Amino acid sequence: MRKIMILIGIALLVIPLVSAEFTVSDLELTICRDGYVKVYYQIIPSDYVVQISVPLLGENYENLIVEDENGKPLNFEVSGNSVIIYVNNAQLIKVSYYTPDLTSKHGLVWTLNVSSPYSFKVVLPENSIVVDLSDIPLSISSNVISMPPGNQSISYTLEYNAERNFQNVVYYFLAGVLTISAVFIGIKRISSKKVSKDIKVNKEAFLKKMEKFDLNDEEREALLYILEKGGRASQAEVRNALGLPKTTAWRMFKRLEKQGLVKIIKGRKENWIELTL
DSSP, X not given: OHHHXXXXXXXXXXXXXXXXXXEEEEEEEEEOTTSOEEEEXXXXXXXXXXXXXXXXXXXXXXXXXXXXXXXXXXXXXXXXXXXXXXXXXXXXXXXXXXXXXXXXXXXXXXXXXXXESSOEEEEOXXXXXXXEESSOOSEEETTEEEEOSEEXXXXXXXXOOHHHHHHHXXXXXXXXXXHHHHHHHHHHHHHTSOOOTTOOSOXXXXXXXXXXXXXXXXXXXXXXXXHHTTSEEEHHHHHHXXXXXXXXXXXXXXXXXXXXXXXXXXXXXXXXXXXXX
């Protein structure tokens, strides 16, 4: 018994000497309707630390912002899946960024998968319906769910809006008709003239290739647009021409690349999309 008490006393002396670099006071994940997630940390650094290393969720990070309690930017650098932050006397550190890596979609069901050593809040898209939870939540309020630490998942669907869906169907149908008409007019004009040296893809062959895939309206319009541009166009140009959000276009081109219909060429300032046969 005496030995046990001595060991407990030693442990109590040692524990205060082992201090963490920081404390996470808040971790919030806000899910966008297209699956992108905004990650927001509030961090309290320990006394006298010069820099801290904070783990990041996901592998791809966009619009990473690190600032102190007054909104003043702090110096940082990304190392692997962590961000090294130079504290500079900050009492509270705020970290925010967007990532597409935390969600996946199967049919109508979206799933958020998170592995976190901290408890966290999830803000679901408006009017979403939760269909599955990996663990008992700490709390639920409207579209905000608080989850305990660990490997957690939340599956949900977005509310079906019949009127809005009908409007989208009509819009994409008319846009598809106009685009296909433009393609055939272009093919007819080209057949009566000498083929330009800029044409890199055989149009008829590529149109036949497209028929083998179950493409949605946005994917079909994008491919036809690039086809009319000679088989290659910047991602921004296609996005602006079709009126697509940046994240929606990014996911679409990734799907088309996996299907072998396009190749994404990374440039210094922007990405280019090139059709493949």
